[in-house]
Amino acid sequence: MTANGRRLQDRIIDLIIDSGLTPGSPLPTENQLVDELGVGRNSVRESLRALSTLGIVDIRHGYGTFVGAAPITAFTPGLLYRARQSLRHDASVLRDLMEVRRVLETSLIEAVVAGADEDLVGELDALVAAMESGDLVETDQRFHETLFRPLDNVIALELIGLFWTVYHRVEAELDPPRPGRAEICHEHRMIVEAVRAGDPAAARDALGAHFVDIEERVARLIRQSTEAD
Structure with missing residues (x-):
């Protein structure tokens, strides 16, 4: 993982915290994240996938992306x-x-x-x-x-x-x-x-x-x- 990729993940986490989103809350759409963060769509997708493996976000295909509970498991x-x-x-x-x-x-x-x-x-x-x-x-x-x-x-x-x-x-x-x-x-x-x-x-x-x-x-x-x- 590149330093830029880690920084983008940190920015998405900051956005979740600063926006007061809680587990189960919907994240902004992919387009909104691209505009908000000023990065490319592929970068957003890669960061969301990485955060999904940690349980920080929950990607539900066909429904959207939601804030995860980030369980230790x-x-x-x-x-x-x-x-x-x-x-x-x-x-x-x-x-x-x-x-x-x-x-x-x-x-x-x-x-x-x-x-x-x-x-x-x-x-x-x-x-x-x-x-x-x-x-x-x-x-x-x-x-x-x-x-x-x-x-x-x-x-x-x-x-x-x-x-x-x-x-x-x-x-x-x-x-x-x-x-x-x-x-x-x-x-x-x-x-x-x-x-x-x-x-x-x-x-x-x-x-x-x-x-x-x-x-x-x-x-x-x-x-x-x-x-x-």
């Missing part, structure tokens, strides 16, 4: 690409990803415990029960989303979802998980019990224990890559 393809490339060399991206996820979840769990109510604990209980016989991966994801939902922190939830998606897309490259279904369910049950008891320290410990196997598998892959070199 728009970065999933790029982060997934970096993780997959890294797996061919040293797996450092996946290691760093898991470190950030651990820090994020264990730092937020105290607020979850402080605000947890019977409804939340009941939902978590039901999800652990579903893990025991249903789709373990899907239910595990729903568990973590539900656990942190009461914080009303959209960015945190989107980051957790982003990390989850990337990890599970590359998990097949790692050794098989050591814990079986029963142990994985037990790990989640310990998190619920700590939340039920209102014990943030126990909740942090339970979350940390949940990450141990994943981190060990990533570490083994890094060692194997280093030895191969």
Whole structure:
């Protein structure tokens, strides 16, 4: 991308902000943008396409272009690409990803415990029960989303979802998980019990224990890559 292309994207973003447009609002037409910005039609189209990949604008063919919500999940393809490339060399991206996820979840769990109510604990209980016989991966994801939902922190939830998606897309490259279904369910049950008891320290410990196997598998892959070199 050229410097001129980046500047034009910044100008379109400035126009959205300065005009008070919100997600879902229609953008000026292509002709209006050409006149407003004083650039060629192709330049406007290229910039809009680039902004669309980031979720900043939403191009709806046949309807127009609208302001997007710019979700963090728009970065999933790029982060997934970096993780997959890294797996061919040293797996450092996946290691760093898991470190950030651990820090994020264990730092937020105290607020979850402080605000947890019977409804939340009941939902978590039901999800652990579903893990025991249903789709373990899907239910595990729903568990973590539900656990942190009461914080009303959209960015945190989107980051957790982003990390989850990337990890599970590359998990097949790692050794098989050591814990079986029963142990994985037990790990989640310990998190619920700590939340039920209102014990943030126990909740942090339970979350940390949940990450141990994943981190060990990533570490083994890094060692194997280093030895191969």
